[in-house]
Amino acid sequence: MALSAKKEGFVHLLDSAAMITSNNRKGLGPGRPVATTHGEIEQAAFRLFAERGFDGTTMAAVAQAVGVGRRTLFRYYESKNDIPWGQFDRTLDNFRTILDEMPEELPLHQAVHRAVLRFNEFPPDAQPPHRERMTLILRTPTLQAHSVLRYGDWRAVIAEYVARRQGLRPDDVMPQMVGHVSLALALTAYERWLEQPAASLQDLLDECMRQLRDYLTD
Amino acid sequence: MALSAKKEGFVHLLDSAAMITSNNRKGLGPGRPVATTHGEIEQAAFRLFAERGFDGTTMAAVAQAVGVGRRTLFRYYESKNDIPWGQFDRTLDNFRTILDEMPEELPLHQAVHRAVLRFNEFPPDAQPPHRERMTLILRTPTLQAHSVLRYGDWRAVIAEYVARRQGLRPDDVMPQMVGHVSLALALTAYERWLEQPAASLQDLLDECMRQLRDYLTD
DNA sequence: TAGAGTAATGGCACTCAGCGCCAAAAAGGA
């Protein structure tokens, strides 16, 4: 019951709309009400990560900052590594929708590429915090490692789409390959994006795709 | 001093030749002689991993199996996750050599592709244990995650080669992209290889490359 | 052959992530 952080105020970047629906039983129905929210935890955690670094921040410290028990923290996030990713699974639902909305007439590679572009569009004011989040994820070795699991989910979404359009199974070579390569391009673009605050993610993604074509065609 | 495992007998698959030179001061020079070798540790560890699973095997158990102190184990391998990778850095030296030996006349993408093929060639008798090792690495979530760091080193080798041939810096978009995409293809091929014991790694790598071309050309 | 020097060993104690267990807290409803 220590001094708790302010409620809300930090909208989950990867998840702006979905945030509202999450944690919706703040008092409805029977049972003890929740003591915190994902947003609140992330707000406190990101502040500490910025101050002491990711590895230098203990879960106990985050718990104290949020004003909640350490044990409770582990009910909101499976692990410390999961905090920076927020509720990525919701974001993936969005990605699925984007892919499904791509016109069937569009050649497969264009459909996938455009969907990836679309998926990485953010309103201007959401960019700085998103960059902060991605810097943490892409530059912290511990998180780099853990992120593979998230990337795997992301790839699976693409593989499923490709498989459906091609009449294949998601675990066939072609869908898997497209998932892997799409991720490769996205990661290349993101790493560049962190170093060049000026460039847009979309332009960088386009450039990576162009470079890949150049590379492959003699 | 418990019952220690037999010396040698398990040649590091990713590292057959280099193995001999490692741990060469088994009594030379002053100071206490080493109590074990990387090979010995891996042999014991892989046996336990097979029996109880990776997560079900504690470092204490490995230490006991080797007949060495737990503390000593951490001097041979930075972490439990590093054991399955063996001395991958030596293997990377080999990869560098392979790339450097590629004829300059060869188009860049062919040079890289052939080098990757070459890098993944193993004598027939080395295949079963190599498959076992890769199964462990690619199918154990904990290891999947940790492997990114190794992949990063692998990508760096490619990026350096591409940068040199193109007169660019290794951290430019093009070299980075080639590194990422090459890894993407390799991982796709490896995953397939684990499921299809019959197919050769080379054929699968070729097929992945072919699929990528098909995918990109309308 | 008795040190002297050297380098690896391994025990101890510590931090921290993560998890199972369970009593207590805090709501709503009868």
Place this chain on the structure above:
DNA sequence: TCCTTTTTGGCGCTGAGTGCCATTACTCTA
């Protein structure tokens, strides 16, 4: 007020990883 429901959070454990340091087991030299 009591019962039901659900979350909380404290306690205690396992296991990875690390710093510290005395001990061990060699080689070399006088």
